[in-house]
Amino acid sequence: MTSRLPHKLRSDARDNRDRVLDAARELFAERGLDVPMREVARRAGVGPATLYRRFPTKQTLIDAAFAVEVEQCRSIVHDGWADPDPWRGLCRMVQQLAELNARNRGFVDAITAALPSPADLAAHRASLLHKVADLCRRAKQAGALRPDFVLDDMILMLLAGRGLAGTPVAVRRDAARRFAALTLEAFRASPTTAPLPPPARVVPTVHG
Known part of the structure; x- marks a missing residue:
C-alpha cells in the first residue's frame, strides 16, 4: 500500500503539470501572453498553489508551454541558413515562420518575452x-x-x-502563405510578375 502511494503522487503531479501546460497553450494561443496565471490555473482545474509549485514564475510556464515551437523555430532558421541558395533559403524560412506564427497567437510573444527591444532580442537570441x-x-x-x-x-x-492566429481556422494556412508571399515581394530586390498564392477570404464580405 505504502509502496504504491508515491507512484500515485508522481502520477497525479504529472497529470497536474500536463493539464497546466495544455491550459496555458490554449490560453496563450487564444489571447497571447497577457493571460493571468490564476486564469491558467482555473482552465487547468488546479489551485494556484499547485500551479506555482510546478511553475514558480510566469516565464518558466511560458518556456515550458512553447518549448516545442521554439525548437521548431530553431530548426526552420537553421534549415534556411544551411540552404546553398540564400534567397531560396530565406523564402523557405519566411514561409515556414509565417505558418508557425499562424498556429499560435502567443508564439512570437514567447520568443520575445520580456525583451523590450530588438537589441535585447539579439542579446538573448x-x-x-x-x-x-x-x-x-x-x-x-x-x-x-x-x-x-x-x-x-x-x-x-x-x-x-x-x-x-486570429484568422478563421479554415483559411489560416492560406492566409499565412499569402502573407509570406506578400512579405517576400517587399523584401525582394527586383519586382516579379510571379503569381501570388490564392487569396484567403479572412473577411467574407470583402471582395476585390
Whole structure:
C-alpha cells in the first residue's frame, strides 16, 4: 500500500503539470501572453498553489508551454541558413515562420518575452539571429534581397504575423502563405510578375 502511494503522487503531479501546460497553450494561443496565471490555473482545474509549485514564475510556464515551437523555430532558421541558395533559403524560412506564427497567437510573444527591444532580442537570441543575419547578408550579396533591408524588418514581419492566429481556422494556412508571399515581394530586390498564392477570404464580405 505504502509502496504504491508515491507512484500515485508522481502520477497525479504529472497529470497536474500536463493539464497546466495544455491550459496555458490554449490560453496563450487564444489571447497571447497577457493571460493571468490564476486564469491558467482555473482552465487547468488546479489551485494556484499547485500551479506555482510546478511553475514558480510566469516565464518558466511560458518556456515550458512553447518549448516545442521554439525548437521548431530553431530548426526552420537553421534549415534556411544551411540552404546553398540564400534567397531560396530565406523564402523557405519566411514561409515556414509565417505558418508557425499562424498556429499560435502567443508564439512570437514567447520568443520575445520580456525583451523590450530588438537589441535585447539579439542579446538573448544571438545564435538564432546570427544565422538569420548571415542568410540575409548572403541573399544581399547574391542580388536577391533589397540592399536597404535590415534585420529589424524580419522582426517586424514576425510581429505583424501575430494577427494570423486570429484568422478563421479554415483559411489560416492560406492566409499565412499569402502573407509570406506578400512579405517576400517587399523584401525582394527586383519586382516579379510571379503569381501570388490564392487569396484567403479572412473577411467574407470583402471582395476585390
